[in-house]
Amino acid sequence: MPVEPDAAIEITAFDWVPGFARGFVRDLRPRWACEEIGLAYSERLINPAGPRPEGYYAEQPWGQVPVLKEDGLEIFESGAILLHLGEKDERLLPRDPQARQRAISWLFAALNSVEPLIFELSTIDIFAKGEEWAELRRPSLMAFAGQRFDRLADALGEREWLAGPFSIADIAMATVLREADKTDLVSGRANLAAYLARALSRPAFERALTAQLDAFRDTPQPAAA
């Protein structure tokens, strides 16, 4: 099992988050990548309710997770961590130069051209639910996101994965698409729905999800949360 206390790689995650965020925190991405290639990692669990550990903002400027540490290296932002893990194994990042560039292009596409729409949607549907602006804004955001998802569906076509073989691009994109699973943005587009189902049925995803959820198991709800 990739979670091993003495592993050379350490991934920082939270030991508690509210129900709606469980299974969606971004340490899921590096956990999934490690699971794909059987790479052991240890967990450093921090509590999100109180102050961060001494010096943590120097590791992660937003106070969020994940941070990856390995051999004197410290990396933050799940996209940067995915890229670092991808360099380790062609099962995560193809070695053919064009396939590699394609995967990196799609990695950035997931995080800079698709996820920002989902961030705004999550604000509307979770954090600002019921507020007047959120109800007024939702239709135009969904229309814009729908156009973007149409393009994504066209670009994917009937291919199995975004960049040829499975890659870190699919880990990024599937975890982004999954955040829209309460809308018809994915379910209303057959090839995107099949793509997401294909990604989430990978045993490595299931193990990564279980590992994230396990980290919450023994932590009571923080008083400050």
Added chain:
Amino acid sequence: MPVEPDAAIEITAFDWVPGFARGFVRDLRPRWACEEIGLAYSERLINPAGPRPEGYYAEQPWGQVPVLKEDGLEIFESGAILLHLGEKDERLLPRDPQARQRAISWLFAALNSVEPLIFELSTIDIFAKGEEWAELRRPSLMAFAGQRFDRLADALGEREWLAGPFSIADIAMATVLREADKTDLVSGRANLAAYLARALSRPAFERALTAQLDAFRDTPQPAAA
């Protein structure tokens, strides 16, 4: 001058955009990177108002710019292109392993943790200006963005650049911060304001900006725009 018709690298850009977007289109990022290291590139200018050239969505799934082509490679998303250019020269991406990871972490941070807030702000201040939801939403977005910019200012501290030496992370972050220049998000934080001014006073930035604006010079406003 880096813009050379016979250069090995081709960057796709628009030949016309509306006034508010001039100087802010994302081909600015690779142009700037090329200017920093004196790397020649040719321009492929496309018109944003009509249909895209045949096959263009296969190059750039959103129909946007930039795309970089070099030696049989095709790369989309400005972040992926910056990373590719960074690999060419340590003046864009340091070779020390930790400094390199720091720069890549900040590259993703600019595009996935800061720019999404600016996207939403641009929607409110430009595309949906005057709409009721936009006026109702703006205060909470500005409060959230303010917290994020406080963290960014803390993380930068008194350093000159994000990751030690100047890097692609600064090209990404400065072009993001510049999109917020009609608010006090940057100008209200002295070290961020100084950082942005320092970045934008680099001769390479000024040449890149001029090159983007030059591309609009001879194109009349499209009938469809």
